[in-house]
Amino acid sequence: MFARNRLLRPLSLPLIATLAACAVGTPKEALQLTEQSLAERQMQTRRFETADEGRILVAVVGLLQDLGFNLDESESRLGVVVASKTRDATEAKQVALAILAAAFGAYAPIDDRQKMRASVITRPVGANNQHVAVRVTFQRIVWDTSKTVSKAEALTDPDHYSTFFARLSEALFLEAHEI
């Protein structure tokens, strides 16, 4: 009995890890619309009273440059602008915890770099396409000091979106209407 336990213990963990690495399925809700989808759409979208989609795209690119983003992709025929920036991701709280861990002789990796992406999509809306809807979405990937991805997430703080649209509205001299 004793011998079996000694064999079991060290083996069971790596075995489970092995099996988990070779079988993953897509989460059911990943491609399903939820009530939250609608709320997010409202938060991320504004309507501008102009039919000039090109003018909006030019303003969007200018704003993204102002915010330190670099353009990755664009397709003006479909109203698509994608930009990104890589920035420091160090946070005071994590540094404090890492120092505390180090005092006890443990190494705790902390967030180091982050790639932040903005994707802006414009779309003619209204009965005669007389308005343009703009939807922006932000996401980021964070790497820690051991070069491992520590976060891969959508950025859903409403303040980010309202600030973005306030700035866009200023640049366009047009009011941003909620949808």
Added chain:
Amino acid sequence: MRRIAISFWVVLIIAGLSACQTDSRQQLLATAESQVALRSMQSRVFDTTDRETTMRTAIATLQDLGFVIDKADAELGAVSATKLDRYMLRMTVTVRPRGQSQLLVRASAEYQEKEVVEPEPYQNFFVALEKAMFLTANQID
């Protein structure tokens, strides 16, 4: 007794690893499932010829589903997007004419470095797209 226990574990580990690969280069042109079955679960036909509107609707649907658009090409009729939600889900949607009066929309997805081969995620995507298109998504025969 001990020898039996060891051989039991060895067999179990090999069984666990059998889902893993022996030559990772073979991934390059590897395909999961049968091509015909996969293509049919990834494709739907819509009764419209307005390719640009269909593409814009596909983009809006991907955004509704929490994706961030990576790139789009009106000429090719292709859109790619990524969803990050502790996992990484990448999707490419293509829109091309089918005959004189229809468009064929095909979606392919990759979840955590693996091709998505289950029908449900694609069904869910087309349910969302259908709603946004105000058109029925027809399965290809």
